[in-house]
Amino acid sequence: MAKAPKRAFVCNECGADYPRWQGQCSACHAWNTITEVRLAASPTVARNERLSGYAGSAGVSKVQKLSDISLEELPRFSTGFKEFDRVLGGGVVPGSAILIGGNPGAGKSTLLLQTLCKLAEQMKTLYVTGEESLQQVAMRAHRLGLPTANLNMLSETSIEQICLIAEEEQPKLMVIDSIQVMHMADIQSSPGSVAQVRETAAYLTRFAKTRGVAIVMVGHVTKDGSLAGPKVLEHCIDCSVLLDGDADSRFRTLRSHKNRFGAVNELGVFAMTEQGLREVSNPSAIFLSRGDEVTSGSSVMVVWEGTRPLQVEIQALVAHSMMAIPRRVAVGLDQSRRSLLLAVLLRPG
Known part of the structure; x- marks a missing residue:
């Protein structure tokens, strides 16, 4: 007889765990944010496959002297947008996990689609869509006049299946649109829940580190403009950026809130046009x-x-x-x- 899954109570704001329900979270002091979730056993893939450490590291962990660590800078590659590169600290670092958030209609998917279409002419890329169909993405790319011959597309929401396909394709840059619709089979909760977002983001981050694939995850935002999901989501990634803009303005600002490879609060400015997002070279104007x-x-x-x-x-x-x-x-x-x-x-x- 199979054992019943364990239950716990998790805060939707910060991800703190509690053995029983309570009205206020003791960690973030938010009210009525604690919900009940079912805990599953460790995923089979996680038990049978090593997904920790960085790309190129040895299969077995070992202790090293700090003085023996190589100080060689990690190679970066450009996104094709100078403003995007500025926010990321000079370009994309291989094996990094990036989270980009923004209000609906801000241009997150458009910016990433333009970026991947440019990079697809130089390297292998993969765009994973879970919210839109492949036809919708193709129509947007055609409307923007983007080169689509070399861009690989995938419509999937299973993280395990996505990582298996990515391991076969071996892209240099992969976009997950969006993290709120992705799910893992061993997590017994609906997509978008605290447990699913936390585990899928952690799994993708481990995959990025071990395979050297740069992964950009699209995230939703709350009513106050902050990134939706548990706070642990922002802790496990390397870079967190927010695309913002008023509904009655064509200008968009891209700002970094966390960056392990560059400056925080770095600002990039774009303008929304009929051909997609365009860089603003002189924001002071x-x-x-x-x-x-x-x-x-x-x-x-x-x-x-x-x-x-x-x-x-x-x-x-x-x-x-x-x-x-x-x-x-x-x-x-x-x-x-x-x-x-x-x-x-x-x-x-």
């Missing part, structure tokens, strides 16, 4: 007015985004107030921080 005349109430300052300085224009408007107590109103600046800065500026001496 977006934040500056077109007029060359010097006007009152307007000043230009330099802000630092990652390793890039940007020029930003600040405009101020002064008008007579009909209220008994006039107010200072600012857009995009915290009220308490604004009051503190004004107090420092107005202090004599």
Whole structure:
């Protein structure tokens, strides 16, 4: 008689485990985020196959002196977008696991499809789609006028099957679109659940390390704009980037929130066009007015985004107030921080 699977309670926000249900998570202090999940035994593939360490490492783990570790930099390859390369720290590192998130319609799939179509002319790539059909992806590529002759496509949601096919094809770069629809057969929960997202991301990361395949996983975001899924998802990957943009604007910003191979908070700017995403070589022009005349109430300052300085224009408007107590109103600046800065500026001496 088969044993009944063990049960546990997991926080949907941070992935903390609990033996019983409770209203508030003790780790992240979120309320009503703990749900019951069924725990399965270790996957058969994980028991029979070694998926740990880095590509090129020995089959058996051994202790090494820190001074004996090679300091040679890992070779990178370009994505074909200078802005994308900047955010990643100079290009894609073989064997790295990258997570890219963004609101629906931000252009995540478009950016990655353009990237793979460019790289497919130089190296072997694989685009795995689980949310869209192959026909939908082909129609988008045709609409954008992308070269599709060398790009390999796969429509699959089983992580075990995807990794088996990837081991046969041996691509240099693989895209998983998206991590929320992928599943493992040995995890007894629905796709998108905390357990599935955690285990599938960890399995893909181990596969990337052992096979030297760079894997880009597409992730969803929550209402507040943060990456959906347990926090352990961001811990197990090497790089986490977020593609953001307003619905009424054609500009998109790509920002790194975690990067083991480059600077954090690095910023890349793109513009959405009929031919897909295009790089913005001079982002400062977006934040500056077109007029060359010097006007009152307007000043230009330099802000630092990652390793890039940007020029930003600040405009101020002064008008007579009909209220008994006039107010200072600012857009995009915290009220308490604004009051503190004004107090420092107005202090004599």
